[in-house]
Amino acid sequence: MQDVLLVVAYTVVMVLGVCVVVTREPLRQTLVNGFFGLALVLLFVVLQAPDVAISEVVVSTVAFPLVLLTTIYRVAAVRRSADEDES
Amino acid sequence: MTHVQRRLAFFVPAAALLAVVLGCGLTRLPSFGLPHSEYARYITEHAPAQRHVSNIVSSVVFDYRGWDTAGEELMMFAAVMGTALLLRSGRDEERRRPTDVMTSDAVRIAGAGAVALTLLVGLWTIAFGYLTPGGGFQGGVVAAAAALLTWVADSYRRHRAVTPATLVDAAEGLGAVGFLAIGLLGLVVAGSYLQNVLPLGIPGTLTSTGTIALLNAATGLEIAAACVLIFAEFLEEYVVTVPGPTPEDP
Numbered sequence: 001m002q003d004v005l006l007v008v009a010y011t012v013v014m015v016l017g018v019c020v021v022v023t024r025e026p027l028r029q030t031l032v033n034g035f036f037g038l039a040l041v042l043l044f045v046v047l048q049a050p051d052v053a054i055s056e057v058v059v060s061t062v063a064f065p066l067v068l069l070t071t072i073y074r075v076a077a078v079r080r081s082a083d084e085d086e087s
Numbered sequence: 088m089t090h091v092q093r094r095l096a097f098f099v100p101a102a103a104l105l106a107v108v109l110g111c112g113l114t115r116l117p118s119f120g121l122p123h124s125e126y127a128r129y130i131t132e133h134a135p136a137q138r139h140v141s142n143i144v145s146s147v148v149f150d151y152r153g154w155d156t157a158g159e160e161l162m163m164f165a166a167v168m169g170t171a172l173l174l175r176s177g178r179d180e181e182r183r184r185p186t187d188v189m190t191s192d193a194v195r196i197a198g199a200g201a202v203a204l205t206l207l208v209g210l211w212t213i214a215f216g217y218l219t220p221g222g223g224f225q226g227g228v229v230a231a232a233a234a235l236l237t238w239v240a241d242s243y244r245r246h247r248a249v250t251p252a253t254l255v256d257a258a259e260g261l262g263a264v265g266f267l268a269i270g271l272l273g274l275v276v277a278g279s280y281l282q283n284v285l286p287l288g289i290p291g292t293l294t295s296t297g298t299i300a301l302l303n304a305a306t307g308l309e310i311a312a313a314c315v316l317i318f319a320e321f322l323e324e325y326v327v328t329v330p331g332p333t334p335e336d337p
Contacts, residue, residue: 050220051144054212058228066235066318070325077328 002046009043030068034060138283138299139290145217149302153281156302157266160309164263167313174320178327190241198240206233213307217296223303227310234315243326250319255312262309269301 016036023029037060044053088096117124123131130151131143140146148156190198213226238246273282281298288295 051142051222051225054221054225058225058232062228062232062235063314063317067321070321073328074324 005046009039009046012039013043026068026072030065030072033068034065037061037064135290138297139287139295140299141218141291142216142220142222144220145222145299145303146296148222149217149299149306150281150283153270153302156306157270157281160263160266160306163310163313164259167259167316170317170320174324178323188242195241198236201240202233202236205236206230209233209311213303214293216303216307217299218291218293223306223308224310227307228314230307230311231314231318235318238322243322246322247319250315252319255315255319258308259312259316262305262307262312265305266302266309269298269305273298 013036016032016039020029020033020036023032037056040060041053041056044050044056130147134140134143134146134151138146138150209226209228209230209232211226212221212229213223216222216226234246234250237249270281273284274280276282276284281302283297283299285297285301287297293300
């Protein structure tokens with residue numbers, strides 16, 4: 001049972017890890033990265049490392065997306081105003 | 088030689104070398120699921136008696152490898168300072184106040200519940216860090232998430248009102264200095280940095296584990312305040328784009 005869970009958890013982490021890399025659009029990538037974080041949480045739980053799992057939860061659901069999302073919006077706004085200046 | 092060929096001439100040998108080094112490293116790894124290393128066995132055997140903890144991870148983080156955690160605390164402190172300096176220098180002094188989008192009563196009421204619940208979970212995770220899984224770092228980020236929820240559920244204005252910069256700055260400094268001061272206390276009283284100098288108490292209670300409990304609380308304070316400050320800096324950058332923040336299609 002433990003082995004089955006481990007194989008499933010590792011597979012999901014592997015697949016979602018590749019998904020994060022192949023997603024090229026930053027906004028969508030942030031979302032996919034959230035799922036990747038969730039998969040890591042499951043893996044850490046299966047590996048009986050609850051402390052690390054909780055750390056991964058807080059980093060992948062709160063800290064990382066916020067920093068990414070605000071940066072994406074900010075950069076888009078800067079680029080937009082630069083385009084307006086040109087035209 | 089074209090551009091691509093030049094790149095390949097660098098890449099192929101470098102990749103081959105990396106593959107060899109990684110391969111050598113991987114063959115020497117302990118096999119998967121090997122129960123305990125010497126170090127892990129020693130810690131799990133002695134930590135409950137030496138430090139009266141029930142979450143062994145906390146005793147490693149705040150005691151056996153406490154010196155590493157002190158470094159991480161300072162790293163976090165420096166990172167926040169760097170972020171603030173960098174972002175504030177690029178910002179206009181005379182910025183217009185953000186126009187908050189009015190949220191509905193339903194969102195505000197549900198949000199108020201979510202804020203209270205998140206804050207409680209955060210404080211709980213910090214408080215019981217050395218008894219059950221969790222600790223200052225994890226709980227600190229959750230507590231900061233509660234502050235962030237006030238922005239999501241209500242308004243940017245409200246978010247800034249509940250997290251005044253002077254209070255959060257002071258809390259962050261106090262957390263970082265507190266950690267180092269507890270370490271110095273050990274140096275002065277017991278002769279080595281981060282040495283426990285407090286009574287260990289009854290295992291499994293909140294008043295047990297001596298300095299681990301205090302270091303855990305200091306870390307919680309430092310991380311919660313540091314996260315609120317980082318979030319505030321990035322939010323400040325974001326609200327400049329309000330109203331109508333629509334990212335461009337690639």
